[in-house]
Amino acid sequence: MYAIKTLNNISDKGMKLFTSEYDLSGEGKADGILLRSYSMHGMELDDSVKVIARAGAGVNNIPTEEYAEKGIVVCNTPGANANAVKELVLLGLLMSSRNVVDAVDWVRSIKDNPDAEKVVEKEKGRFTGQELTGKKIGIIGLGAIGALVANMCTSLKMDVYGYDPFISVSAAWGLSYKVKRVENVDMILNNCDYVSLHVPLIEQTKNIITADRLKNAKKGLILLNFARGGLVPEAAIKEALELGSVSTYVTDFPNNNLLNMKNVICIPHLGASTEESEENCAIMAVNATMEFLENGNIVNSVNYPECCMGPADKRDRISICNRNIPNMVGQISGILAEKGMNIAEMKNQSKGNYAYTLIDTDNDVDEDTLDRLKSIEGVIRVRLIKARNKVS
Numbered sequence: 001m002y003a004i005k006t007l008n009n010i011s012d013k014g015m016k017l018f019t020s021e022y023d024l025s026g027e028g029k030a031d032g033i034l035l036r037s038y039s040m041h042g043m044e045l046d047d048s049v050k051v052i053a054r055a056g057a058g059v060n061n062i063p064t065e066e067y068a069e070k071g072i073v074v075c076n077t078p079g080a081n082a083n084a085v086k087e088l089v090l091l092g093l094l095m096s097s098r099n100v101v102d103a104v105d106w107v108r109s110i111k112d113n114p115d116a117e118k119v120v121e122k123e124k125g126r127f128t129g130q131e132l133t134g135k136k137i138g139i140i141g142l143g144a145i146g147a148l149v150a151n152m153c154t155s156l157k158m159d160v161y162g163y164d165p166f167i168s169v170s171a172a173w174g175l176s177y178k179v180k181r182v183e184n185v186d187m188i189l190n191n192c193d194y195v196s197l198h199v200p201l202i203e204q205t206k207n208i209i210t211a212d213r214l215k216n217a218k219k220g221l222i223l224l225n226f227a228r229g230g231l232v233p234e235a236a237i238k239e240a241l242e243l244g245s246v247s248t249y250v251t252d253f254p255n256n257n258l259l260n261m262k263n264v265i266c267i268p269h270l271g272a273s274t275e276e277s278e279e280n281c282a283i284m285a286v287n288a289t290m291e292f293l294e295n296g297n298i299v300n301s302v303n304y305p306e307c308c309m310g311p312a313d314k315r316d317r318i319s320i321c322n323r324n325i326p327n328m329v330g331q332i333s334g335i336l337a338e339k340g341m342n343i344a345e346m347k348n349q350s351k352g353n354y355a356y357t358l359i360d361t362d363n364d365v366d367e368d369t370l371d372r373l374k375s376i377e378g379v380i381r382v383r384l385i386k387a388r389n390k391v392s
């Protein structure tokens with residue numbers, strides 16, 4: 001039996017995939033944790049936790065490096081909510097271009113005016129906007145979401161520019177040939193009428209949109225931030241709105257300061273909040289959790305490498321989280337050889353500072369073997385997964 005804890009509401013479509021082998025009561029020590037935006041920084045975790053699945057894309061709410069050091073695999077759900085965000089970006093583009101927020105607020109204010117129909121026709125000129133067709137848009141970050149946004153904007157007949165020095169091969173394949181490659185953030189800000197941010201919040205992207213950069217931005221820029229608040233310092237936005245270099249800031253990450261600024265359109269972090277996206281994310285997160293707990297297979301991890309060997313069905317499987325340093329595989333297989341054990345299949349993958357090893361063995365695995373594997377310097381965690389239908 002595996003115990004699962006959830007830190008946010010996770011769609012039933014995903015949760016119901018957990019079989020009767022899973023205790024979902026949230027009681028006791030968890031083997032796996034599922035969450036959305038709940039902040040895990042500073043949270044005490046039981047030693048029992050082996051896998052954490054973020055039903056969503058951004059993992060800045062999870063101390064992924066600290067957890068890697070503890071042998072906890074953190075997964076996310078790449079692309080599962082990208083369409084939902086793309087559609088909200090479209091709304092952001094339209095709302096900011098057609099003054100929809102102010103116009104709707106104003107028209108509500110005349111609801112008791114008996115001449116509302118006439119007043120609308122007389123006053124509507126105050127809300128004249130601009131069209132998207134033919135305007136320049138820059139997309140910063142061309143991953144799952146940025147690529148969809150870029151392609152959507154080409155369909156809207158916008159002139160689309162993209163910046164992503166780390167673009168993946170699969171994202172590049174999916175990108176319209178009409179998207180023009182730009183070499184730096186400033187070129188995007190200085191030339192575009194609209195800029196949409198789609199990078200993760202990491203050390204290198206924190207405060208990426210500085211006050212200096214915005215000073216030189218094309219006058220009247222509409223900046224859309226459906227990625228993370230921490231990419232754009234509030235002071236920079238305040239100054240740019242006052243100077244007029246930015247005309248509107250659309251953000252999915254409001255706070256008290258932003259809510260009190262004029263020409264800031266605040267959305268309450270709704271990017272991924274559609275039924276479809278919540279279901280997609282939950283299904284992917286639950287599948288990754290079960291794969292890891294039952295088979296030791298790692299999929300969609302952000303702190304450990306992808307490593308899969310199919311179901312742990314016929315043979316006992318040893319799962320080892322270790323540091324990415326020389327001679328790990330040699331020492332591991334040496335111990336198994338000393339114990340007279342035969343390795344039926346083995347896989348070792350690495351990512352950054354960490355590596356992961358899966359071993360299927362024809363023999364029974366005793367406690368002493370596990371203890372000796374644990375004692376190798378650089379081994380972080382060892383787990384035995386008993387075969388479901390063992391061959392004798």
Ligand SMILES: NC(=O)C1=CN([C@@H]2O[C@H](COP(=O)(O)OP(=O)(O)OC[C@H]3O[C@@H](n4cnc5c(N)ncnc54)[C@H](O)[C@@H]3O)[C@@H](O)[C@H]2O)C=CC1
Binds near residue numbers: 165200227270271
């Ligand atoms: N508003 C919302 O509800 C949602 C917000 N998000 C945010 O959007 C972010 C992106 O999501 P996805 O597109 O799914 O992730 P992704 O991982 O598919 O794409 C991120 C892209 O950013 C690029 N990148 C990384 N560092 C960069 C840098 N310094 N400069 C330029 N590009 C850089 C990467 O190469 C990658 O192509 C998430 O990390 C999250 O913070 C994601 C989903 C929902």
Ligand SMILES: O=C(O)C(=O)COP(=O)(O)O
Binds near residue numbers: 036057059081269271
């Ligand atoms: O997936 C992401 O990065 C998001 O920001 C979505 O957050 P949420 O799951 O809606 O709390």
